[in-house]
Amino acid sequence: MSDRFDVGDRVRVRLDDPVGHTRAPRYVRGHVGEVVERHGRYPLPDAVVAGERLGPSSVYAVRFDAAQVWGEGEHTVTVNLWDEYLEPANGA
């Protein structure tokens, strides 16, 4: 399976708030960032801790502007996010 997103794509972090373990940090949920690189494919931690054996899925480095996330700040934060946490946001 190929990666769903390319470097340069705009993506939004889904607003899901799972009951169990997840590696989608709360501070970027709902926010739009840009894919800056692809990290490869790894099993989704949410599924791993639940004992589900799924194939690996793509992990992306997604860069967020602090000003967009918190309304202030000139730095960027780059977060590693699994494909399942993301939805397309081109045009956003």
Place this chain on the structure above:
Amino acid sequence: MVHDDATVSRRVRALETELERRGIVDGGMLDDILDRLLAHSTPRQGARVIAHAWVDEAFRRRLLDDGNAAIAELGLSMSHGPAPQRLRVVENTERVHNVVVCTLCSCYPISLLGPSPSWYKSESYRSRVVRWPREVLAEFGLELSVKVEIRVWDASAETRYLVIPGRPVGTENATEDGLSALVTRAGMIGTAAV
């Protein structure tokens, strides 16, 4: 949630006992994994990598392009733990400063830097450096010019980050070993200059 060391130790001991009771791990298995991971894991390994990148331009480019392949040239690996990790090396320049955190837990390049310092795992560092990096770095004694762009890397997956600090001025004649001795753990996390 407050995690003092005693609470964490008790929890780890209880988990380990239960895993052994159910036959999921045996007594020596966890020790073996830790021994293998930690046997050669100290910040001196990371410092060797940085010093080599400072003196060998082609190696520096390979290191930025594919960290795992480049450190293998020095006999180092990110595969000593339970699962192989990707190494992503980022470089500080006059215009860009990188700093690494794991906001969710304590992901860290143990193979190259050894066990992480306690402040790296503190809720204070993890929550504040993503929000106010310039202020947090100043608290560490690193005052960056307002012209320097700050990039925070939140290592929340199977990629580990290593920062190449700027080479100190006045070290043009230093040997690679001499340069290696100048490289600090904080410099490779991005919370200090070297």
